[in-house]
Amino acid sequence: MESNERSADTEALAGSFACLSGPPSEPTAHPGCGECLSFSVARQNARSTGDYSAVSDANVLMRRHHMEAHAS
Template sequence: METQQPRDYDLAEPPYEPSAVPGCADCLSLVVARQNARSSADYSAASDRNVELRGHQAEAHAS
């Protein structure tokens, strides 16, 4: 029987969680929705709000 050697895994940091751009009501709304989802243990919805927030920021706040 052949034994397997442990592998080296490159573990990456989880993606950062975006924050609201100051003064943007749309960003703030998504951050609040994310917090509400997380407080009710709906982590899928919280993740969805992160995706929406990143998309909004790429579209509305790209430099």
Template sequence: MEPGALLYDPATNKVGEYQDKSGPYALLRPVGGGREWQADPGSLRPATDQERLSAGVRAANSRARTDAPFLVLDAPRADAGCATCAELSELRSTARAERDHSAETDTNVLLRKHRSEAHPA
């Protein structure tokens, strides 16, 4: 077994990346990183194309939920009585209702910029 090979472990029903041997066990790490586990080398087999793809998608989905670009920052508040703040806040609410995360982010950027220029602390 070569380090980096993707193997299926029937005991855990998971695909792992072969790392090394530890005594009588093979050490596998989840695709995309994570905590290693020990597996019986006699029960391991090369992962099928479908298993490899599923493991890769699972890793990508995990990254999408946890990587910094996808973290949500606190939304800037609109100043009461400011028409521009109210307009941007309404645009943001519409984007949220439509689940348009890109437009929501854009309005947050515009509102932060407006607040820093028109309402300095």
């Protein structure tokens, strides 16, 4: 009987999960912006050393910078 309960619980949960897409695309540097370039270089350096946490940090900082400095 316990295995039947687990099966029913599993079936109930199966419909409650959302299908997630891949990660968002990385932000790009705005032409002529030194701060954007700095974030882009930091991201590339982090990626080259395998520090994917720092890659993510650079993406977050660049997105924040875009909202503050390049909002249209």
